Amino acid sequence: GLLWERPLMEVRLGELHAWISTCSFSPQGLLGAVQKAWSSYCAKYIHVRQGGPAGISMLLAGYCLLSYGWNYQHFKRHRWRKYH
């Protein structure tokens, strides 16, 4: 189909630049993109008949990574300390 109608996973790497130029970066556009991403994540991993722990574990792992990144300035100094 057309480039801007294809979902992100079906866009080839060479076409990525062109695809990004077709998305709208207005607040409504960004919100719509976030909502679409969230609902496709839920549809793929959570709203399935025989879901396992994978769906929610990925969310928790992502949250841990986000918290680590948020606190990185603090942890960096913790590693370098001589006396804890």
Add this chain to the structure above:
Amino acid sequence: MNLSFFDQFSSPSILGIPLILISMAFPALLIPSMGNRWVTNRLSTVQLWIINLITKQLMTPLNKEGHKWALVLTSLMIFLLLTNLLGLLPYTFTPTTQLSMNLALAFPLWFATLLTGLRNQPSKSLGHLLPEGTPTPLIPALIMIETTSLLIRPLALGVRLTANLTAGHLLIQLISTATVSMYSTMPAISLLALLTLFLLTILELAVAMIQAYVFVLLLSLYLQENI
């Protein structure tokens, strides 16, 4: 720049955006809402079962007027449960360790129960200040004591939750620091500390769930007295 063990409780912020906002909003993501399906997925089934269990447990002692509080109490319970449990994951921030947040939850809800009682049944609410069967000379002292105990309830609710979680997190940090630092010099003691850490983590899981339950249970008890 002094790094102390209490640094884990300072609200981290990057580019001026505090992490506490994300920590408070994240539990909502973990409870997906089913659209218009007849049969829900496994995660929603488990969560709905837990929510039903909690709601029945909280609402059974309350009369019909008290059932209006079902949404507030159940959502508060789910929020506290998830926030406390999420705080046990590595590198995460627990918003319920902040006294400001716990008091902000406890004080308005307690005050609402008090005002409900004073407005709808004032003499019965004030009658709770004097237990039945008190000897007459003790009445003035007991009224003052009961009033103090009534006014200190929101503070107790907030501080109980804060203190329990803060103490647990501090203990985990202390014992894990001990385990790691003794590993090279005294591995046997380090192993003992590791065992203690394992048991402590189990305790912290239990405490996280119990403290959330106690908070909401006490609020429902205060409601029962006044509604």
